[in-house]
Amino acid sequence: MYTTDDSLIIDCQNVTHYYGNRLIFRDFSFQVQKGKILGLLGKSGTGKSTIINILNGFLRPTRGFCRVLGEEVSRMRPETKGRIGLLLEQHIQHSYLNIFEIEKFYSRFYPNWNSAAYHNLISKLKITSRQPISTMSCGQRSQVALGLLFAQDPEVLILDDFSMGLDPGYRRLFIENLKEFVAKGDKTVFLTSHIIQDMEMLLDDCIMFDYGRKLVHKPTAEILDTFHKFRFKTSEPLVRTTQDILNPEKIGDSWEFYSFLNPSEVKQIIAHDYGSSDIEVSKLSLEDAFIGLTGKY
Numbered sequence: 001m002y003t004t005d006d007s008l009i010i011d012c013q014n015v016t017h018y019y020g021n022r023l024i025f026r027d028f029s030f031q032v033q034k035g036k037i038l039g040l041l042g043k044s045g046t047g048k049s050t051i052i053n054i055l056n057g058f059l060r061p062t063r064g065f066c067r068v069l070g071e072e073v074s075r076m077r078p079e080t081k082g083r084i085g086l087l088l089e090q091h092i093q094h095s096y097l098n099i100f101e102i103e104k105f106y107s108r109f110y111p112n113w114n115s116a117a118y119h120n121l122i123s124k125l126k127i128t129s130r131q132p133i134s135t136m137s138c139g140q141r142s143q144v145a146l147g148l149l150f151a152q153d154p155e156v157l158i159l160d161d162f163s164m165g166l167d168p169g170y171r172r173l174f175i176e177n178l179k180e181f182v183a184k185g186d187k188t189v190f191l192t193s194h195i196i197q198d199m200e201m202l203l204d205d206c207i208m209f210d211y212g213r214k215l216v217h218k219p220t221a222e223i224l225d226t227f228h229k230f231r232f233k234t235s236e237p238l239v240r241t242t243q244d245i246l247n248p249e250k251i252g253d254s255w256e257f258y259s260f261l262n263p264s265e266v267k268q269i270i271a272h273d274y275g276s277s278d279i280e281v282s283k284l285s286l287e288d289a290f291i292g293l294t295g296k297y
Contacts, residue, residue, distance in 0.1 A: 005070075006034070006070075007033055007034045008031055008032075008033060008034070008070075009032050009033065009034050009036075009068065009069060009155075009156055009188040010030075010031060010032035010038075010055070010066070010067070010068050010156070010188070010190055011031050011066070011067045011068075012028065012029060012030055012031070012051075012054075012055070012064070012065070012066040012067075013029045013064055013065055013066075014027045014028075014029055014063065014064040014065075015027070015028045015029070015051070015054065015061045015063070015064035015065070015066060016028070016061060016062050016063040016064055017047070017050060017054070017059075017061045017062050017063075018062050023212055024047040024050050024212060025047050025050075025051075025209075025212045025213075025214075026212060027064070028051070028064070028214060029064075030207055030214075030217060032188055032190055032205075033188075034186055034188055035186045035187070035188060036188060036189075036204045036205060037182060037188075037189040037191070037202060037203050037204045037205070038189070038190050038191075038203065038204065038205045038206070038207065039191050039192070039193060039199055039202070039203040039205070039206050039207065039220075040190070040191070040192045040193075040207045040209055041192070041193055041194070041196055041199065041206060041207065041208050041209065041290055042192070042194060042208065042209035042210060042294075043194055043210065043211075043294060044194050046209055046210055046211050046212075047209070047211075047212065048160070048161065048192035048193075048194070048209070049160055049161070049192070051192070052088070052158060052160040052192060054066055054073065055068060055073060055158055055190070056073065056084075056086060056158065057073040057074050057076055060074055068080075068084065068156060069083060069084070069155070069156065082109070082110060082111075082152075083154055083155045083156060084154055084155070084156045084157075084158060085149040085152050085154030085156065085157045085158070086157075086158050086159075086160075087145055087146070087149060087157070087158070087159045087160065087162055088160050092133060092141055092144060092145040092148070094133075095132065095133040095134040095141065096132055096133070096134055097132065097133060098129065098130050098131055098132055098133065099122055099127070099129065099131075099133070099144060100129065100130075102133060102144065102148065103115065103118055103148070103151070106148050106151070106152075107151070110151070110152045110153075112152075112153055113151055113152065114150070114151045114152075114153050115151060117147070117150040117151045117153070118147040118148060118150060118151035119147075120147075121143060121146060121147035121150060121177065122143070122144065122147050124143070125140050125143055125144075126140075127140060138166060138170070139166050139167060139169070139170030139173075142162065142166055142170060142174055143170070143173070143174070143177075146174060146177055146178065150177075150181055154187075155186070155187065155188065156187075156188050156189075156190070157178075157182075157187065157188070157189045157190070157191075158189075158190050158191070159189065159190070159191035159192070160191075160192050161192055161193055161194065161195075162174065162191065162193070163193055163195045163198070168197075171195070171197075171198050172198060175198050175201065175202050178202070179201075179202055196286050196287040196290045197285075197287050199220075199286050199287075200220055200224065200285065200286035203220045203286075204219065204220065205217070205218070205219050205220060206218060206219070206220045206223060206286070208289075208290055208293050208294065210293070210294045210295075215293045215294065216293060220286065223286065223289050224283070224284065224285075224286065224289065226260050227258065227259075227260050227284055227289045227292065227293075228258065228259065228263060228266075228281050228282060228283060228284065229256060229257075229258050229281075229282040229284055229288065229292060230256065230257055230258070230259060230263075230266055230270075230279055230280065230281055230282075231251075231254050231255070231256045231279070231280040231282070232254060232255060232270055232274070232276045232278060232279040232280065233253050233254045233255075233276065233278065234253075234254075234255060234274050234276055235253070236274060238250070238255045238257070239273075242261070242269065244259050244260060244261045245257050245258075245259055245261075245266075245269075246258040246259060246292060246293065247292060247293075247295045247296075249296075258284075258289075258292030258293070263281045266279070266281075267279050
């Protein structure tokens with residue numbers, strides 16, 4: 001019998017899903033603790049939106065289960081759904097409405113609607129009060145969508161590739177507003193993205209995902225501290241001496257590769273196998289780490 005743990009907000013276990021004969025992921029498991037921001041980072045077409053649809057009960061997995069706020073998502077009560085804020089890739093629906101009309105529509109579904117939270121964010125935008133949302137820029141629409149989420153005051157936020165179409169300024173604004181909102185209370189966030197640049201300033205924990213495989217699930221700070229790029233010169237082909245040497249690539253007269261191994265251990269391996277002691281070690285941004293784990297193509 002499943003017993004609820006109030007600190008465990010999202011719990012997905014052994015989720016397997018196919019579209020026809022095409023495997024999307026097999027035995028994919030993860031958990032999100034209360035107050036944490038977890039990011040599922042992967043390239044386009046790797047199944048990020050699929051897991052969003054499963055989490056929201058829109059899609060039943062082939063095998064496995066997901067629970068949010070202690071309830072199986074396929075049998076979630078309406079009052080529990082009201083505690084979850086969802087932002088899909090398209091940012092906002094009913095874009096023919098203006099900012100007042102869209103608030104009136106959404107507020108009917110949420111008894112604890114906080115109008116001030118919505119208008120505090122909307123007031124920062126350079127838009128007219130009767131302007132249809134469809135005529136706004138992608139960045140302005142994203143802020144309207146975020147204002148609608150804040151007004152719901154959800155306990156859990158689920159965001160699907162929210163940065164799609166946003167320029168760097170609006171991506172940064174979105175993240176800063178989101179981070180401030182989460183910091184005000186015990187909010188829990190699960191988000192997906194394939195644009196990685198701004199994620200390291202937001203995510204507590206990170207899953208990197210590539211075509212059905214969970215490559216890593218670690219605290220973001222741990223990835224940045226322990227994952228490195230290595231480069232050394234050799235005329236010989238690089239033969240992997242350990243499975244921990246990832247995505248080796250020949251560039252000019254040098255080889256590059258990535259590893260979670262301690263740099264001193266990597267230097268010993270390269271010195272033993274190739275007689276080279278001149279090894280360049282580079283710390284990585286989260287985007288560089290993503291490329292190092294998933295490859296460039």
